[in-house]
Amino acid sequence: GIRRLAVPSAVSLCVACVYFACVVVICRSALNERPLHVGSEQSVLEDEYLWKHTLRIDKEAENGTEPRWSANVTLGRLPGWPTEFPSDLDAYRTRVMSSPWINATEKHQAEIAPWVWHHRGQADNLQSQIDAGSREALTEMARLGIVPRASSLANAAFVVLIRNRELHAFLATMRQLEDRFNRRFHYPYVFLNDEPFTDEFMHAVAANTHSNVTFARIPHDHWSVPEFVNEGQAHRAREQMAARGVVYGGSLSYRHMCRFNSGFFYKHPVLQNVDWYWRVEPGVDFYCDLDYDPFAFMRDSGKKYSFVIALRELAETVPTLWDHTLQFMLERNITSNWMSYFVSRSGEYNLCHFWSNFEIASLNWLRSPEYAEYFTYLDHAQGFFMERWGDAPVHSLAAGMLLQRDEVHFFDDIGYRHDAFARCPALNSLAHTRCRCPDEPNFDTSPGSCLPRWKQLEEAEWTHRDTREALRLVRERRLFATGVEPPIAVERRRWYDFF
Numbered sequence: 001g002i003r004r005l006a007v008p009s010a011v012s013l014c015v016a017c018v019y020f021a022c023v024v025v026i027c028r029s030a031l032n033e034r035p036l037h038v039g040s041e042q043s044v045l046e047d048e049y050l051w052k053h054t055l056r057i058d059k060e061a062e063n064g065t066e067p068r069w070s071a072n073v074t075l076g077r078l079p080g081w082p083t084e085f086p087s088d089l090d091a092y093r094t095r096v097m098s099s100p101w102i103n104a105t106e107k108h109q110a111e112i113a114p115w116v117w118h119h120r121g122q123a124d125n126l127q128s129q130i131d132a133g134s135r136e137a138l139t140e141m142a143r144l145g146i147v148p149r150a151s152s153l154a155n156a157a158f159v160v161l162i163r164n165r166e167l168h169a170f171l172a173t174m175r176q177l178e179d180r181f182n183r184r185f186h187y188p189y190v191f192l193n194d195e196p197f198t199d200e201f202m203h204a205v206a207a208n209t210h211s212n213v214t215f216a217r218i219p220h221d222h223w224s225v226p227e228f229v230n231e232g233q234a235h236r237a238r239e240q241m242a243a244r245g246v247v248y249g250g251s252l253s254y255r256h257m258c259r260f261n262s263g264f265f266y267k268h269p270v271l272q273n274v275d276w277y278w279r280v281e282p283g284v285d286f287y288c289d290l291d292y293d294p295f296a297f298m299r300d301s302g303k304k305y306s307f308v309i310a311l312r313e314l315a316e317t318v319p320t321l322w323d324h325t326l327q328f329m330l331e332r333n334i335t336s337n338w339m340s341y342f343v344s345r346s347g348e349y350n351l352c353h354f355w356s357n358f359e360i361a362s363l364n365w366l367r368s369p370e371y372a373e374y375f376t377y378l379d380h381a382q383g384f385f386m387e388r389w390g391d392a393p394v395h396s397l398a399a400g401m402l403l404q405r406d407e408v409h410f411f412d413d414i415g416y417r418h419d420a421f422a423r424c425p426a427l428n429s430l431a432h433t434r435c436r437c438p439d440e441p442n443f444d445t446s447p448g449s450c451l452p453r454w455k456q457l458e459e460a461e462w463t464h465r466d467t468r469e470a471l472r473l474v475r476e477r478r479l480f481a482t483g484v485e486p487p488i489a490v491e492r493r494r495w496y497d498f499f
Contacts, residue, residue, distance in 0.1 A: 073206045075117045078214065078270070085114045097220060108219035109269040115196045115217035116270065122146060123186040123210040146210050147184045154295035156276035158182075158189045159265065161257065164201045170282035174208055177280065181290040187278075188212035190270055194223045194256070214270055222264035223256045225385060234385040241388060246316045249388060259384040261356065261391035263375035266366040275299075278360045287415025287424055288435035294360050294411065304362040305399045306409040307354035308416045309423055309443060310450035315351060317388040322349030324381045325397050326471040328374060330464070338405040339462035341453065342397060347473030352450035353396035357418045360411070361395075370402050405459050410451070 077083045086092050093111055101107035127149045129137035141148065158177070162170060188211050191197065197215045206213045225231055241249025248254040261279075271277070276295050298306060322342075328334075344350040365371060375394070383389040399408055413431035415424040423443045425431035444451050 072122070073119060073203045075119055075202060075206070078116055078118045081109070081116060082113045089114050093220075104221070105267070105269055105272065108221070108267075111219050112217040112269065115215075117197070117202055117215045119202070119206040119213045121186065121188075121206075121209060121211040121213065123149060124212050127186075144210070147186075149186055152293075152296055153185065153187070154276050154293065154299045155274060156187055156278065156295040157271070157274050158187060158280050159271070159277045160189060160191045160280050160282075161193075161261065161265065162191055162282055163193060164195070164198045166282040167201050167204055171204065171208060173280065173282055173284050173286075174205070176286045178209055180286045180288065182209070182211060184291075185293055186211045187295070188214065190268075190274075191215045192218055192265065192268060194218045216268065216270045218260065218264075218268070222260050222267070225252075226379070228380060229382050229385050234382075237386045241316065244316065246388065247314060249316075255384055255388060258389060258391045258394075259379070262384070262389075262394045263372075263379060266363045271363065275363055276360065277363055279356065279358065281357045281418065283418075284357065285415075285417040285422070287417070287422075287437050288413060288431065290414070291434070294414075298360060298362070298409065301409075302407060303409045304365045304403055304407045305354075305395070306360045306411055307356075308358050308411050308414050309355040309418070309421055310352060310410075310454055311355055311421070311443070311448055312351040312450060313353050313390065313393050317390060318349070318351070318383075318393055319387060320381075321378075321383055321387070321389050321393060321397070323471070323474055324378060324383065325349075325401070326467055326474065328377045329401060329467045330471060332373070333464050334401050334467070335464065336401055336462040337459045338457060339400045339466075340460050341457050342400055343470060346477060347470040348477065350450075351393075352453060353390075353393040354399070354408075355418065355421070356390075356392040356395050358414075358416055359395065365403070368402075371398055374398050374401070405457070410454060 092114065096107065096111045099107075101110070122144060123141075123146050126137045126141045126144075126146065130141070130148070160170065189205070189209065191205065191214065193215075194217070196217055202213075202215050205215075225234065238250045238252065238255075265271070266277075276298060278295070294306070297303070329339075342349055342352055375398075378384070378389065378394065412429075413425055413434075415435045415437055416422070417438075421443045422438060422440055424435055424437035443449055
C-alpha cells in the first residue's frame with residue numbers, strides 16, 4: 001500500500017516542480033518588460049506607451065544609428081501667407097522693416113514670412129478625411145494608434161520659445177507631454193525663435209508628434225532694445241548686476257526674452273487667431289497623466305490665468321517694479337479683490353509670483369487694452385533693461401490688478417519640474433495615483449513657496465486708498481534706507497526722476 005501511494009506522489013512532485021519553473025520564467029519575463037510603478041491601471045497602460053517609445057530610440061542609439069527624423073515630415077507654408085521670396089532674404093527683411101505699412105501686424109507678417117514653416121500632422125490630416133466620410137482614414141488612424149480628436153477642443157496651442165541648440169532637451173519634454181496628455185487631444189505646437197530654425201530642428205520636432213506644428217521667427221521689433229532706452233546706460237546696468245552675481249544680470253538676451261514674453265509673444269502673427277496658450281520650455285518634466293482637457297476647463301469655467309508653482313522673485317532683479325505698478329494703479333484708479341496677496345505688512349512687494357515657465361492662459365486677456373496699457377507703462381519705465389524685470393512677476397501683478405481671484409487657477413493635479421523646482425499632487429490625493437513623481441522634496445511645502453499664501457488668501461477689497469498708502473510706505477522706507485538700497489536702484493535714481 002505504501003509503494004502504491006509513493007509513485008503518484010513522485011509524479012505529482014515532478015509536475016509541481018515543472019509548473020513552478022514555468023511560473024518563475026513567466027514572472028521574470030513580465031518584470032523585465034514592466035515599466036516603473038504608477039498609481040492606476042490607466043497610468044500603467046500609458047506609461048507602457050512611453051516606455052516602449054523610449055526603448056525604440058535607445059535601441060537605435062545602441063545600434064549606432066540616429067532616428068530618421070525626416071520620415072513622413074513635409075514642411076510647407078501657412079495658408080494665406082506668401083510663398084515666394086527673393087534669394088537675398090537679409091536684404092528682403094531690411095527692405096520690409098524700412099517700408100511703410102498699414103499696421104504692425106502686416107509689417108511683421110511680411111518680415112518673418114520667409115522663415116515661417118508649417119507641418120500638417122497626421123492626426124489633423126486623417127481627421128479631415130474621416131469628417132469627409134472616409135473609412136480608410138479611420139482604419140489608418142487605428143493602425144497608427146492615433147486617438148480620434150475630441151469635438152469640444154478649445155482654440156488653443158502650445159507656445160514654445162526655443163533655440164536650435166535646445167532640440168534634444170525639448171524632445172524629452174515633448175515626449176512626456178505627448179504621452180501624458182496631447183496624444184489624446186492633438187493640440188498644435190507653435191515654435192518661436194529670434195533666429196531661423198534649422199531643418200534638423202523642424203524635422204525632428206515634427207516627427208515626434210501627430211499634431212500640427214508651426215515654426216516662426218520673431219519680428220525684430222519684438223526682440224530689440226527700443227529707441228527710448230539709452231543703450232549705454234543699459235549696458236552699465238548689466239555690468240553692475242553681473243559684478244554683483246545676479247542670475248542673468250549681465251545677459252541682454254535674457255532681458256529680450258523677458259520683455260518678449262511680457263508684452264509681445266501674444267502679438268506674433270502666427271498666434272493672432274488663437275485664444276489660449278500653454279507655455280512649454282525645453283527640459284521640463286511632466287509627471288502626471290491628464291485625462292481631461294485643461295484648455296477646455298479654463299474656457300468653460302471662466303478662468304483666464306493658471307499656474308503650478310508660486311515662489312519669490314530675486315529682489316535684486318525688480319527693485320522698482322512694485323513702485324511703478326502702484327503708481328500705475330494710482331493713476332488709473334484700479335481696484336482689486338486680491339492684490340493683498342503680493343503685499344507685505346510694510347507695504348513692500350513680498351516678491352511672490354506665479355512661475356511663468358508653466359502657464360495656461362487666455363491670449364485675449366493679454367491682448368486686452370488694460371493689459372496693453374500696463375505693459376506699455378512698464379516698458380517706458382525701462383526696467384526690463386535698466387533692471388532685470390521678469391515676465392513672471394509682470395504677468396502675476398497684472399493678474400492681481402486686472403483679474404478677479406476666481407479667474408486665476410492653480411492646477412494641483414499637474415506634476416511638474418523646472419530646474420531644481422519640482423512639485424506633485426499630495427500623496428493622499430486621487431491625482432497622485434496618476435503620477436510618477438520623483439523621490440524628491442515637494443516645492444509646494446518648502447519655505448520658498450508662495451502656494452500656502454495663495455491657499456489661505458481670502459478676497460479683500462483693494463481700494464485706491466490702499467494703493468496710495470502702500471506707495472507712501474514704500475517711498476518713506478526708501479528715504480531712510482538709501483544705505484542698504486540695491487545699488488542699481490540708487491544709480492537709476494541719478495538718471496531719472498522717479499517720483
